[in-house]
Amino acid sequence: MSETTTGFDTGGIDTILARYDGFEGHLIGILHEVQKLYNYLPREALERVSEQTGFTLERLYSIATFYNFFSLEPRGKHVIRVCTGTACHVKGAPRVLQEIEERLEISSDETTPDGQFSIEHVHCVGTCSLAPVVVVDQDTHSHVKPSKVRALLKNYEDKG
Amino acid sequence: MAEFRSQFLQQGVDGRVQGRPCSCDIKQVGCRGFCARDLLVDVEVDGRTHTYQKVKKTYVKRIVQDHILLGEPVASWLVGDDYAQFHDQQEKILLAECGTVDPEDIDSYIEYHGYEGARKALGGMKPEEVIDEVTRSVLRGRGGGGFPAGRKWTSTRRAAGEPKYVICNADEGDPGAFMDRALLEGTPHAVIEGMLIGAYAVGSCEGFIYVRAEYTLAVERFQTALDQAYEHGFLGKDILGSGFDFDLSIRLGAGAFVCGEASALCMSIMDRIGTPWPKPPRLAEKGLWGKPTNVNNVETWANVPKIIRHGAEWFASIGTPKSTGTKIFSLVGKINNTGLVEVPMGISLRTIIEDIGGGIPKGKKFKAVQTGGPSGGCIPAEHLDSPVDFETLEELGSIMGSGGMVVMDEDTCMVDVAKYFVTFCRDESCGQCTPCRDGTAQMVQLLEDICEGRGTPEHITKLEQLSELATLGSLCGLGKAAANPVLSTLRFFRDEYDAHVNDKRCPGGVCKALHTLHINADLCTGCRVCAVACPVEAITGEKKQPHVIDNEICTRCGSCYDVCRFDAIYKE
Numbered sequence: 001m002s003e004t005t006t007g008f009d010t011g012g013i014d015t016i017l018a019r020y021d022g023f024e025g026h027l028i029g030i031l032h033e034v035q036k037l038y039n040y041l042p043r044e045a046l047e048r049v050s051e052q053t054g055f056t057l058e059r060l061y062s063i064a065t066f067y068n069f070f071s072l073e074p075r076g077k078h079v080i081r082v083c084t085g086t087a088c089h090v091k092g093a094p095r096v097l098q099e100i101e102e103r104l105e106i107s108s109d110e111t112t113p114d115g116q117f118s119i120e121h122v123h124c125v126g127t128c129s130l131a132p133v134v135v136v137d138q139d140t141h142s143h144v145k146p147s148k149v150r151a152l153l154k155n156y157e158d159k160g
Numbered sequence: 161m162a163e164f165r166s167q168f169l170q171q172g173v174d175g176r177v178q179g180r181p182c183s184c185d186i187k188q189v190g191c192r193g194f195c196a197r198d199l200l201v202d203v204e205v206d207g208r209t210h211t212y213q214k215v216k217k218t219y220v221k222r223i224v225q226d227h228i229l230l231g232e233p234v235a236s237w238l239v240g241d242d243y244a245q246f247h248d249q250q251e252k253i254l255l256a257e258c259g260t261v262d263p264e265d266i267d268s269y270i271e272y273h274g275y276e277g278a279r280k281a282l283g284g285m286k287p288e289e290v291i292d293e294v295t296r297s298v299l300r301g302r303g304g305g306g307f308p309a310g311r312k313w314t315s316t317r318r319a320a321g322e323p324k325y326v327i328c329n330a331d332e333g334d335p336g337a338f339m340d341r342a343l344l345e346g347t348p349h350a351v352i353e354g355m356l357i358g359a360y361a362v363g364s365c366e367g368f369i370y371v372r373a374e375y376t377l378a379v380e381r382f383q384t385a386l387d388q389a390y391e392h393g394f395l396g397k398d399i400l401g402s403g404f405d406f407d408l409s410i411r412l413g414a415g416a417f418v419c420g421e422a423s424a425l426c427m428s429i430m431d432r433i434g435t436p437w438p439k440p441p442r443l444a445e446k447g448l449w450g451k452p453t454n455v456n457n458v459e460t461w462a463n464v465p466k467i468i469r470h471g472a473e474w475f476a477s478i479g480t481p482k483s484t485g486t487k488i489f490s491l492v493g494k495i496n497n498t499g500l501v502e503v504p505m506g507i508s509l510r511t512i513i514e515d516i517g518g519g520i521p522k523g524k525k526f527k528a529v530q531t532g533g534p535s536g537g538c539i540p541a542e543h544l545d546s547p548v549d550f551e552t553l554e555e556l557g558s559i560m561g562s563g564g565m566v567v568m569d570e571d572t573c574m575v576d577v578a579k580y581f582v583t584f585c586r587d588e589s590c591g592q593c594t595p596c597r598d599g600t601a602q603m604v605q606l607l608e609d610i611c612e613g614r615g616t617p618e619h620i621t622k623l624e625q626l627s628e629l630a631t632l633g634s635l636c637g638l639g640k641a642a643a644n645p646v647l648s649t650l651r652f653f654r655d656e657y658d659a660h661v662n663d664k665r666c667p668g669g670v671c672k673a674l675h676t677l678h679i680n681a682d683l684c685t686g687c688r689v690c691a692v693a694c695p696v697e698a699i700t701g702e703k704k705q706p707h708v709i710d711n712e713i714c715t716r717c718g719s720c721y722d723v724c725r726f727d728a729i730y731k732e
Contacts, residue, residue: 027431028414032373055431066433066590068415069373085335086530086566087492089580095717099695123417123584125374126338128492128564129195129499138376146719147693 008044012037014052023053027063031070040071068122076111076118078156083133085124092145093132097121099146100134103153116157187268190258190346193500194246197239202259203227213239242518246497249516251478253486254462255502258346263381266388269349275394277465281357282402285468290361291317294464296472298484303329303420303457304535304561304637306483306550312454315444316362319452326359327448327455328369329425330378333417334533335584337564339488340458342500344371344378347462348385352408354461356394357468359406362454367406370425372413383410417534417588421636422455423447424590435590436636457562459488479505483549491517493566494524503548510544513567524569527668528652532561534581534588535641537648538574557648559641573668574653575660578645579607585642596639599630603646611671615661624650669731672716676732681706683728690720690729 016033020026030053034045046060064070082097097119101107104117111118127133130142136156144152194200197213203223210233212223219237227233252258262268269275281290295310316324328351332340343351355367371379386408389395397405416434418424424434426448447453463485467475476484483505489512492498496518503512509529513519520526528538537558539546546552550560568577586600603626606619627643634640650657659665666674679690679699684706691699691707698714701707709720709729721729 025411025429025431028428029412032412032414059431062433063414063431066416067413070414086533086564086580087336087498089335090493090566090568090572090577092718092722095719098717122374122415123333123588124335124337126332126341128336128338128490129198131492145722146695146717147723 008042008048010045010048013045013048017049017052023055027053027055027059028067031060031063035070040074043072068120071118074111074115077116078136078159079118079120081120081122081125081135082108083123083125083127083131083135084121085126085128085131085133087128088124088131088133091131095146096132096134096144096149099149100153103149117153187262188264189260190255190263191342191500192259193250193255193342193502194243194497195499196497197243200239203233205231211239211243212237213243242497245518246499246501246516249507249511250502251486251504252502253466253478254343254350254459254488255346255500257350258342261347263346263348264384266349266385266392269347273469274349275353275465277468278353278356278394279400281468282360282400282404287317287361287363290357290468293468293472294361297467297475298472298482299460299463299467299475300483300550301457302459302463302487302562304334304532304559306560309456309460312444312456313358313362315442316364316452316454319445321446321451323366323451324362324364325448325451325453326355326362326364326367327422327425327429327453328355328367328458328461329420329422329455330369330371330375330458331413331417331420331425332372332375332458332562333420333588334562334564336492336530336566337490337533337562339490339500339563341375341378342488343458343462344375345381348378348382349389350462350465351382351458352385352389352394354464355408356399356406357464358454358456358461360402360404362452364454365405365407367408368411368429368448369408370411370413370419370429373415379410379412386410416590417584418590418636418638421638424636425455426453433590435592436638438635459563480547480549482551487548487560487563489548489563489565491565491567493530494520494569494572495567496521505549506547508545508547509539512548512565513544517567520567520569524571526567527570527572528568528574528577530558530566530568530577530645531564532559532644533564534584535559535637535644536561536564537644538568538577538652540652557644557651559644571668571670573611573666573670574649574656575607575610575666576668576670578649579604579611581645582607582642585638589638589642593634593636593639595630595633596635596642599626599633599639600642602626603630603643607646610657610660611666611674613660613664613671613673615657617661619661620650620657669718669721675716676711677709677714677716677718677721678711678730678732679707679709680728680730683726685726685728687725689723689725693719693723695719 035041041064050057084093108119108121132144134141134144199215201212201215202209257272291313299309300306411429413419419428419434421436423436428434443453479485486502486504488502491501501516528540530538539556553560582603586604589596591597606623609615630643631640659667669675686704698710699707
C-alpha cells in the first residue's frame with residue numbers, strides 16, 4: 001500500500017495509472033476514475049497523480065475547476081442531480097430543485113452537514129421524454145413533481 | 161429507464177412458463193423512438209408480431225401465458241392508433257434497425273447488412289471515390305453547423321501533416337436533445353462503420369469518440385461494440401484484408417457544454433480546459449495536436465454506411481435539394497408523443513408537432529417550438545407550416561442545431577425561456593471572451609430584473625445592444641449565438657416582454673413575482689387535492705366547499721394548478 005507522508009492511501013491511484021500505457025490524452029479519464037474511488041478529488045490524490053504522470057498540479061486544478069463533473073470538496077453519500085435541461089425546465093424542474101433544496105436545507109453544489117446528500121444541477125442528462133428528471137446515484141427518477149420529492153429523499157435516507 | 165427495466169423483464173420471462181417447454185428467444189433492441197409509450201415489447205409468435213406498450217414487470221406472466229402459450233394477445237395492453245400515427249410519417253434510415261438489432265451483438269448488426277458499406281469502400285473504392293460519393297449525397301453535418309461533410313473530408317484528405325485524426329463528436333450538450341445517445345446505445349456499430357469509412361477516405365489511422373460522461377450506458381455499449389469490432393477484424397490492422405489500419409477509442413467529457421465546439425473538444429482530448437481557438441486554420445488542416453482532424457457528429461457518421469451502400473443519388477433523393485436525407489429530432493416538452501422522430505428534411509413543423517407528435521397535452525394551446533438548443537430560437541404558431549430544413553430555420557431566426565425540438569404551450573413564459581438559455585450560456589461560457597463572459601452575465605441580470613418585476617423599456621434596449629456585442633465579439637459559436645434566444649423571443653413575443661416591463665404581468669403565469677394563483681369558486685368542487693399538493697399549506701377550505709388560496713403564503717410553485725382536475729385554478 002502506498003501512502004503519502006500524511007497517511008493518505010494512494011494505492012488505488014497507482015492501480016488506476018498502471019492501466020495506462022502513456023498518459024497523454026487520458027487525463028480526464030484518469031480523473032474520472034480517481035473521483036470514483038474517493039467520491040471527490042482530494043488534494044493528496046491530485047498530488048499523487050501529478051507526481052506519477054508528470055502533469056503539473058496547476059494543470060490538474062485547472063481541469064478539476066473547469067469541468068462540472070469534478071468536485072474538490074467531499075460529496076454526499078448520495079449525489080442528487082436535478083436535470084435542468086430545456087424539456088425538464090418547461091415541465092417544472094426549477095420547482096423540483098427548489099423543493100429539494102428546501103427539504104435538505106442546502107443549495108445546489110452543496111452537501112448536507114451529515115454527509116448524506118449533495119445536490120448538483122446538471123444541464124441535461126438526455127432522457128427528455130421522462131422530464132422532469134432527477135438522477136440520484138445511478139437511479140433515474142422520471143416525471144418528478146415537487147409533491148414526490150419527500151418520498152424520493154426518504155427512500156435514500158432509509159437506505160442509509 | 162427502459163433499458164434497465166428491460167433487464168428485469170428478461171429475468172421475468174426466462175424459465176417461468178409453468179413447467180411447459182417453451183422455445184423463447186429474447187432480444188434487447190435499441191430505442192425505436194416512442195419514449196412516451198415506454199416500455200415497448202414486440203412479441204412474435206408463429207410469424208405474427210404484436211407490440212405491447214408501457215409494459216411493467218407484472219405484465220410478463222400473463223403475456224407469456226395468454227399470448228405466447230395460448231396464442232391470445234392481451235388486447236388492452238397493445239399499442240393503440242397513436243403508435244401508427246407516431247410512425248407513419250417518419251422515414252427511418254438511421255433508426256431503421258433500432259427495434260430489431262441487438263446493440264450488444266455485432267452478429268445482429270451484420271445480419272442486417274452491417275459493415276457492408278465498409279466492405280464496399282475498403283474492398284473496391286479509392287478514398288477519393290468514397291469522398292465523391294459523400295459529397296454528391298450533399299450530406300450536411302448533423303451536429304449543428306450543417307457544414308457539407310464531403311467538403312470537410314476533402315479538406316482533411318488534402319491537408320499536409322501526419323498522422324490525421326477522425327473524431328466523433330458525441331458530446332450532445334444541447335438540453336433537450338438525445339438522438340446521439342439513442343444512436344450510440346441502439347446502433348453503435350453504424351457509427352463505428354461510418355468512422356471506419358471516413359477514416360479510410362481522409363487517410364486517418366486513429367480516431368476518437370468524445371462522449372459526454374453523463375451517457376454511462378452509451379459509453380458501455382460503445383465500448384462493447386468496439387471490442388467486438390476489433391475481434392471481428394473491422395478495427396485494428398489490415399482491416400478486411402485491405403491493408404488499411406484504423407484504431408478507435410473512447411474519450412470521456414466531464415460536463416462542459418463548450419466541449420461540443422470542435423476545437424474545445426480537441427483541447428479536452430489534449431488534457432486541457434475546453435477553450436476554443438480561433439479559426440482559420442480550420443481543424444481539417446490543424447486540429448488535434450496540430451494535425452489534420454476531421455470532426456463529425458454521431459448522426460453524420462451514422463449516415464455514411466448507407467450512403468456508400470445505396471449511393472449518393474439515393475440519399476440526395478430524400479429531403480430537399482439543399483438539405484438532403486433525414487434528420488432525427490428529439491420531440492419533447494409540452495407534447496403528447498414525446499420521443500425521437502426521424503423524418504425527411506423539408507417536412508413541416510405542423511406535421512411533426514400535430515400529426516406525429518399528437519399535439520399538446522391537456523387541451524392546451526401551442527405557443528412555440530424551440531429548435532437548435534441554446535443557439536436556436538423559438539418559432540410561433542404562424543410559422544408551423546414552414547418546412548424543416550437548414551435554410552428555413554435560419555430565416556426564422558433559429559437553427560437546426562443537433563435536432564432538439566422543445567414544444568411550449570400557453571403556460572410557458574417566453575421571457576423566462578430566453579432567461580433560461582442565456583443563463584445556460586453564461587454558466588457554460590469558457591470565459592475567455594469578454595463579450596461572451598460578461599455579456600451573457602449582463603443579459604442574465606437584465607432578464608432577471610424583467611422577470612422579477614424590475615424591468616424598464618431601457619432593459620430591452622440594453623438587451624438588444626448586448627446581443628449585438630456578444631454576436632460580434634465572441635470567438636466561438638457559444639458566444640456568437642448566445643443572444644439568439646433573446647433576439648428570437650423579442651422578434652415573435654415582444655408583447656410578453658412589454659407585459660413584463662410595462663404591466664408587471666407574466667402572461668404565461670411563470671414568473672413568480674408577476675402572477676398570482678386563484679381558485680374559481682364556481683368550478684371548485686372542494687375535493688382538496690390542491691390543498692394536499694400545496695407544500696406551504698396556502699390553500700384552505702371545507703371538504704366539498706370551494707377553497708381559497710392565500711397569496712401571502714403562496715410561493716407560486718404551481719403544484720395546485722397542475723393537480724386540479726376541474727380547471728378551477730387560474731393565474732393572473
